[in-house]
Amino acid sequence: MTLDEFVTAFAEEFDETPAEQFKADTVYKELDEWGSLTALSIVALTMENFGKKITGADLRACNTIEDLFNLIQTK
Amino acid sequence: MKVYIKAINYALPEGVLTNEQVAAMFPDWTVEKIEKKLGIKQRHVTAENETASDIAIKAAEQLFETSSIDKSEIDYLIFVTQSADYHLPTTACVIQKRMELSQNLTAIDVNLGCNGYIVGLSLAKAVILAGQAKNVLLLTGETYTKYMHEKDKSNRTIFGDGASATVVSTEGIAEIGEFVIGTDGEGAENLIVKTGGARHLQPANDLKFDDFGNPLSSDNLYMDGPAILNYSLESIPALFKDVLEKNRLSKDDIDLHVYHQANIFLANLERKTLRIPPEKYYVNIENTGNTVSSTIPIALCEAMKDGKLTKGMTVLSIAQGLGYTWGGVVLFF
Numbered sequence: 034m035t036l037d038e039f040v041t042a043f044a045e046e047f048d049e050t051p052a053e054q055f056k057a058d059t060v061y062k063e064l065d066e067w068g069s070l071t072a073l074s075i076v077a078l079t080m081e082n083f084g085k086k087i088t089g090a091d092l093r094a095c096n097t098i099e100d101l102f103n104l105i106q107t108k
Numbered sequence: 109m110k111v112y113i114k115a116i117n118y119a120l121p122e123g124v125l126t127n128e129q130v131a132a133m134f135p136d137w138t139v140e141k142i143e144k145k146l147g148i149k150q151r152h153v154t155a156e157n158e159t160a161s162d163i164a165i166k167a168a169e170q171l172f173e174t175s176s177i178d179k180s181e182i183d184y185l186i187f188v189t190q191s192a193d194y195h196l197p198t199t200a201c202v203i204q205k206r207m208e209l210s211q212n213l214t215a216i217d218v219n220l221g222c223n224g225y226i227v228g229l230s231l232a233k234a235v236i237l238a239g240q241a242k243n244v245l246l247l248t249g250e251t252y253t254k255y256m257h258e259k260d261k262s263n264r265t266i267f268g269d270g271a272s273a274t275v276v277s278t279e280g281i282a283e284i285g286e287f288v289i290g291t292d293g294e295g296a297e298n299l300i301v302k303t304g305g306a307r308h309l310q311p312a313n314d315l316k317f318d319d320f321g322n323p324l325s326s327d328n329l330y331m332d333g334p335a336i337l338n339y340s341l342e343s344i345p346a347l348f349k350d351v352l353e354k355n356r357l358s359k360d361d362i363d364l365h366v367y368h369q370a371n372i373f374l375a376n377l378e379r380k381t382l383r384i385p386p387e388k389y390y391v392n393i394e395n396t397g398n399t400v401s402s403t404i405p406i407a408l409c410e411a412m413k414d415g416k417l418t419k420g421m422t423v424l425s426i427a428q429g430l431g432y433t434w435g436g437v438v439l440f441f
Contacts (some may be wrong), residue, residue, distance in 0.1 A: 048141075062319070068136065069262050069320045069333060070145055070373070076334040077341065077377050087337040093319060 035083050039102045046074035047053065057099040078106055112280030113439065115175045118272040118406045119167035120152040120396060125253075125264070132328075138188055142265060147372025151268025151397030153253045156408035157217040160249030161189040161199050163271035165207055168247060169328055171273045176244070179207065182275070185215040186242035188224035188401045191251040192217055203247070214241070221299070222368045222429030223289075224248055225272070225324030228438055230287040233283045244276040247403035255301045255329040257315070263329055266371055268397030268441035282423070285438035286354040288347065292432045298335040299430035303324035337374065340428050344378050347426055351436035357422070362388070362438075364417055368427035369393045369403040390416055400429075408439075417441060 034042070036057055044055035048065045061067055071091050079087045085108040087101070095101040127139040143149055164187060172179045178331040187200040194202075200215035213233075220227055225248055232244035237299035249271035256263050257371050262339065266324055276284070303326050312326035324330065352358060365384055369375055369391055379389045392410040393399075399406060404425050419441055 058438075070324060071175050072320075073333050073373070076337050079340060081377075086342065087334065088338075089332060089334045092334070097384055 036093060036102050039082075040098050042078055043075065043098050046071055046078060052054075055098065057102075058097045060096050061098055061101075062096065075101075109237060109278060109285050111236045112277055113169055113229075113282040113284060114275040114277040114280030114424050115172035115177060116274045116405050117167050117174070118270060118402060118408050119163050119170060120270050121154040121158055121163055122147040123153040123155055125153050125268075126150045128212065130261075130265055133264075134227055137261065137265070139396035141231065145371075145373055146265060147375070147391065148268075148397045149394050151253075151266075152229065152270060155250045155268045156368050157252075158253045159193050160189045160269070160271060161187070161193050161206075162245040162297055163251075164189070164249035164271065164273065165203060166250075167271045168207060168245060168273035171275065175238060175275075176254070177275055180210055180242045181244075182209050182234055182245045183213050183260050184232070184244040185209060185213055186218055186228050186244065186246045187216070188228045188248040189216045189219055189250060190219055190221055190400070191249065191334070192219075198248075209245070220429065220433060221250075221400050222370070222398075222403070222426040223369075223431070223433045223435050224429070225274075226425065226427045226435035227286070227289060228286055228401070229274070229276065229287060229434070229437060230435070233284050233383075235279065235288075236276065242278065246276055248272045248276040248399040249266075250402060252329055252400060253401060257325055257328040258324040259321075259323050259330065261320075262333065264333060266398050267268045267329075268399050270396055270399030270402040270406060273407075281419075281441060283440040285440060286351075287437045288350045288354050289435035290347070290433065293334070295339055295430070298332040298432075299330070300337070301329050318427070329372060336430075337377075339432060340370075340374060341377060341381055342379060343434060344426065344427060347428070347434055347436055348382050348424075351424065351426065351438065355438040356358055357438060359384075361422055362424045363388045363421040364411065364423045366404060366407045366423050366425050368429065369407060403427075
């Protein structure tokens with residue numbers, strides 16, 4: 034999965050935030066819809082598409098979607 | 109010798125927490141969003157003076173009233189709970205007296221969470237096969253709501269209180285197949301109430317709030333959602349394969365999948381991971397939420413009532429729970 038595909042998949046986990054608001058440099062934690070359940074969706078998305086585990090601490094440590102994508106690559 | 113489930117029943121406390129009430133307490137939730145995301149409309153909540161054993165006894169008494177089973181025949185009592193009445197004595201002993209069961213009976217509590225029903229069934233089957241009992245009463249009862257912080261949005265939305273009663277015997281409605289059960293204590297701290305037991309007897313009074321405003325406290329129920337999700341999704345394919353192999357069955361032999369049901373979100377992820385069509389995957393948590401060790405027996409009861417589970421069907425049941433501990437069994441109805 035490329036960075037662009039990850040951004041698209043990331044956006045699809047949100048119901049209320051418009052897709053065009055999601056870019057590689059979007060600071061996801063500042064989105065109104067970011068919460069414990071959307072965080073879980075991203076954990077599941079990562080497991081499904083990369084077969085890798087990200088933790089709550091990983092989600093807290095990263096700022097942008099690209100940061101998270103890069104972190105997943107190192108796992 | 110073959111061992112069977114002879115009868116199953118469940119009971120819920122009368123108190124209810126609706127999505128409307130949850131949304132009123134946590135304004136960033138809406139009624140629609142809770143139902144859509146988690147598949148739960150309401151959960152039952154015990155009153156302050158009502159315990160897991162109270163609801164388990166209700167489930168058992170109803171079972172004896174509505175079936176031909178005589179409760180004097182019960183010679184082994186297992187109560188699966190993490191909400192015991194006391195540190196000691198064993199709650200199952202108290203239940204023996206309250207239900208006026210035979211005194212010629214072994215009574216034990218089993219401290220397990222979401223995998224409690226599977227392990228309880230395996231124990232019941234084992235003691236019958238060993239000739240130690242003929243009719244086992246397996247009770248599950250849980251009241252996690254008593255351990256939650258009042259502002260704990262995640263757990264208060266997901267979990268509900270409930271109980272079940274199952275009689276396991278040498279005849280009945282579903283033959284109990286082979287079990288696969290596993291344990292990894294590495295995950296112990298990911299779903300835990302840290303204080304109140306002998307390790308940390310006194311309250312820690314260390315309440316703080318996470319990034320999402322959820323309370324974190326050693327004195328309340330704590331769940332690391334991402335860790336539990338990763339564990340569940342990562343381990344379920346091997347568990348699924350192992351249970352089928354142990355029962356010498358293939359995926360196509362299974363008519364209905366009745367698993368531990370945490371919420372629709374996780375259930376759908378697991379179903380997709382295992383590539384099970386929705387019509388073969390039974391979920392029924394709309395009116396109960398996650399009742400921990402009672403979700404499988406509640407779902408089995410409801411599936412029989414609504415006609416999705418009928419005689420002749422082969423059912424696979426799998427559960428993954430805190431500890432960590434996991435297990436699976438095939439039931440031949």
